[in-house]
Amino acid sequence: MQAGSKMTENKPKSNWVIEINENLCKGCEICIEFCPFTIFGKSDKLNRKGYYLPVVLIENKCNGCRLCELLCPEIAIVLTEE
């Protein structure tokens, strides 16, 4: 786990919505690899530039730690709390 991240096991459950800007993503797979809950997976969908987009597989496991949002080199990930 990343020191300094806001991740805590007993954080009250809330719904985080994860969206990916398809125009910005370059398919680097950093979000897929580093999400502590392995929420993302590879998809077979290509964006206009020819990059394979990640896909959110299990959104309800997200606890809003924001690691994917901050690691993404394209600032393509948007996390919102519902």
Added chain:
Amino acid sequence: MSQPRNQMMNYIREEIMPHRFCPGCGCGTVLNVFTNAIDNLKLDPVKMVCVSGIGCSAWIPSPYFKSDTLHTTHGRPIAFATGVKVMRPDLKVVVIAGDGDVSGIGGNHLIHAARRNIDLSVFMVNNMIYGMTGGQVAPTTPTGVKTSTTPHLNIEPPFQVAELVAAAGASYVARWTTYHVFRLIKAMEEAITKQGFSFIEIVSQCPDNYGRRIGLRTGVEFLKMFKKQAIPIDKARELPEEKLEGRIIVGKLRDRERPEYTSELHRVTKEQVDKIKAEQEKIS
């Protein structure tokens, strides 16, 4: 289809996104982290000047960050930034540039700015290579690496730039990697707030022009390596040098108070002006 928008785009020249960095390049993460630090500090970019040199990393502030920017010549961002700070001490002046820029051709500017302890924040993106020009050896390239200018493997030891800057006199010095995003944001906030010369060495990845030479072809592979090789400075201090081979020492190396250059300069200038005025009054 309308696309989701990250709030950090408020700080970015959105009309030219996506940026030009290669997929998985650390430069993008540094831009991401930097905008988050500015957002946390609630700094108005209008009260900032960002200065860069030449190289991929130099593109992070210019053109992408939405403040006034000076995109200067290779090696000279700290020299230009010094001029800006002396004339406009009210502005936050931030330099973001590469390891070649800052520690190679601009190395002398770096050590003297640290010695003067001028109130600049310098974020050196250390991807251990000259990325933009295709992968030539840098002063930060590890020994034994094959680059386009060291075809028989690099025989030189790399600069430990953070340690160098700390020894030269900077007020604040830290080293983190593009994997340590939370720590890096915090460090940037501290560096920008600190009076005096602040320096962060950001160990970063160039998958294209460095990674392929050392068998790390993607951003993911680099970040895994950074995670594995990073060692906190307190732990590193307990280990003998040979045990630190290949490790990346991360953390805060310096955080101290020292007289700052521009305030000292303006103090002596004011003293001299007051003296002259007093003499003129005596005469008249």
